[in-house]
Amino acid sequence: MRCLLIDDDVPTVEVLRDIVRWNDYGISQVVAAYNILEAKTCFDDGAPDLIICDIEMPRGSGIEMIQWVREQGYDCAFIFFTCHESFEFASTALTYNADSYLIKPLDERKLEEALLRSVEALKRRRTLGEYSKHGLTWLRNKDLVEKSFWSDVLTSTLSTRPDLIQEEILRRDLPFSANQKFTLVLISVAASEIDEHWNASVFYYALSNLGSEVMFDRPNPDRVIPYKQNNQIYHAIIIDGGTDAQKLKANGERLVRLCRQYLKCVATCYISEEKNISELAQCKAELEQTNMSNLIFRGIVHFQNDRFQYDTTETYALDTQLYTMLFAQKDKLQIVNRLKNTLERLAAQNKLDAVTLHLVREDFLQVVYAFLAQNNIQAHRLFSDDVAERLLQRSDHSVFDFMKWAHLITEKTIETLKETLQSEGVVERAKRFIHENYHWDMSRDDVAASVFLTPDYLSKTFKNETGMSIIEYLNAHRIEMAKRMLVERPVSIGAVATETGFDNLSYFSTVFKKLTGETPNAYRAKHKPDH
Structure with missing residues (x-):
């Protein structure tokens, strides 16, 4: 065209x-x-x-x-x-x-x-124009004519005025009237969960046929309208009003079961109240919105007025300290498995609604960005490619989509860090070891062992490049961390000394005054936020 x-x-x-x-x-x-x-x-x-x-x-x-x-x-x-x-x-x-x-x-x-x-x-x-020219073709393709009518209804192409709908029904010679009621059955399958061996058009065809056979007990493709929206493959099925609700539910459950068995996908079924033709487009939009908010109640049948019962009495917060430690250890498997287990546990407890999944994502991103910043890696360059952007946009659609995104982010973050470390000089790697482990008891030998050099050789190299001995650099970093703690945290001087790697309060105070010109207490009094 x-x-x-x-x-x-x-x-x-x-x-x-x-x-x-x-x-x-x-x-x-x-x-x-x-x-x-x-x-x-x-x-x-x-x-x-x-x-x-x-x-x-x-x-x-x-x-x-x-x-x-x-x-x-x-x-x-x-x-x-x-x-x-x-x-x-x-x-x-x-x-x-x-x-x-x-x-x-x-x-x-x-x-x-x-x-x-x-x-x-x-x-x-244009199709209808061809039908007008060829009456026999019109009759033989009546199902296509009706299918196009329902497609026009569901996409709001037709007016919602009953008189204009009736005119269109008469023009297309369809076997119902505008004042009849219908039930909309919406079948949803996440596109990202479909087996990669499926050809898209073949999958649409297979699901359409399966839906038609189950819902009508016969092939009836003119009442099945497939379409794709927001990474979801939908099939809208139009059922005559007056159909027993329990029969609809049983058919929906059977269709979900057959999708899992034969199409190897998780389908979710939504059944509307009986509606006038003029109300079906709005009804479809409402069912789509319900589906987008449904993270854990999938693979089953829902009626339009059902409400998902989430237990959101407590706001969930990810254990950011734990994940910060796992990133520092470069343990990709632990990160991904713990995230997966956390989401599965929340889902089992009915606590995983769209808001909670969004909060988990934001907490996880906070950990990743802080970790990258600490290692002088620019996040916007790391995650700006099309694949990362697409997975991020889909990450709040389902647990499956979230885990695909989290796996990519974890993999990129840790592999980029490894590449950065490999390109660093020996002194930079020694500094990094000090920054990551300063709160432990550490000697010159420990630092040398981390970069696989003898203590004497590393000491000489370190001094030439930094102007400080290893222990002087270690103490300077510890004091920098202590200064931050004194200002930001209401803990005792002894606790600050212990958490920054000093096992002796007196020695901590001596080193602190030597490097800052002030005692720890005087520094805190001078720099506390309300000063």
């Missing part, structure tokens, strides 16, 4: 070219025009399938453009955008069968939704 962009603002046209993944909508060619006259000449090479057009331009308006297109008999999908909301503009645009009316600045998500609706509606119009 071919798309024509019309706007007198060149940057807007360039942005549209760049931000839209045109191939996803079946569009292989995008051409641009900067006024109406120029746009009309583009039709010399054939009419475009889709036109995206500004309304207000100095050399002819978008309304004039769509009027000309319709007068020429061209069947193009049409999306308008403008800087100003105007009922007059919008109503005129709809009169000429415009598909969407967007307000600048363009919202990328709304633009993508408008593109999808417009392209799908164009395909259906």
Whole structure:
């Protein structure tokens, strides 16, 4: 298909070219025009399938453009955008069968939704046009006609006015009326959990057939609408009103079980209340929102009014000290396994809602960023690639997605640190050992052993490079840590001495005064926050 962009603002046209993944909508060619006259000449090479057009331009308006297109008999999908909301503009645009009316600045998500609706509606119009020409084909493909109707209903392509819905039903010669009620059954499968050996189109086909057979006891593809949104593969199934709720639940449970058995995936089933056709699109959106908030009650059947019972009486906080220690030990397996066990325990206790998963993610990121900063590694460069960004965006969708993201972050963090350590000189590695272990009893021999050198050789090298002996450097670092503790923590001087590696309070005070010119008590009094 071919798309024509019309706007007198060149940057807007360039942005549209760049931000839209045109191939996803079946569009292989995008051409641009900067006024109406120029746009009309583009039709010399054939009419475009889709036109995206500004309304207000100095050399002819978008309304004039769509009027000309319709007068020429061209069947193009049409999306308008403008800087100003105007009922007059919008109503005129709809009169000429415009598909969407967007307000600048363009919202990328709304633009993508408008593109999808417009392209799908164009395909259906053209299909229906073929049916109109060939009555026999219409009859033989009645299921496709009905499928397109339900797709239009669920994507809000059709009006929600009952009289207009009834007109559309009559136009398509469908065997029901606008005042009938229906139940929406929504099947959800996380795309990230689907076996990698599945071809996407084959999986859609298999799940559609399975859903049709289970819910209708026969193939009925015109009532099964598959689509993908927010990393979720959905199948919306339209059931006639009056169907027994317990039968629907039993069929849903059977479908979930068969998905696990044959498709090797975890499917979750949501069953709506009975709704008018005009209410089904909103109902679908509500069930999708319910699914996005469902982290642990998956693989089962839920009715629309069910509420997930989470125990959130206490806010959960990750043990950041533990994970800081595990990162310092470079123990990737322990980090990932402890995270997994923590989430599984919270899920088993019904404490893992979307908010809690988000808090765990933020606590874990805090540990990672602090650890990287301590080791002079820039996090934004480490995690700015497409894979890391995509996994981060999906990490709050499910425990599975969270663990994929956490595994990547842990792997990158520790492997980058190892590479950094390998590139460091011997003195830098000795300093790092001191920084990581200063609170323990430590000698010159311990430091030398950490870098696999003799004490005498390391001492000489260390002194030449830093101007200090190993023990002088160790004491200086300990005093720096002690100064921070004296200001930030309300603990005794003895506790500060012990936690910074001094086993003798008198010696600690002597070294402290020698390096700072003040006693520990005087330093605290001088630098405490309320001073």
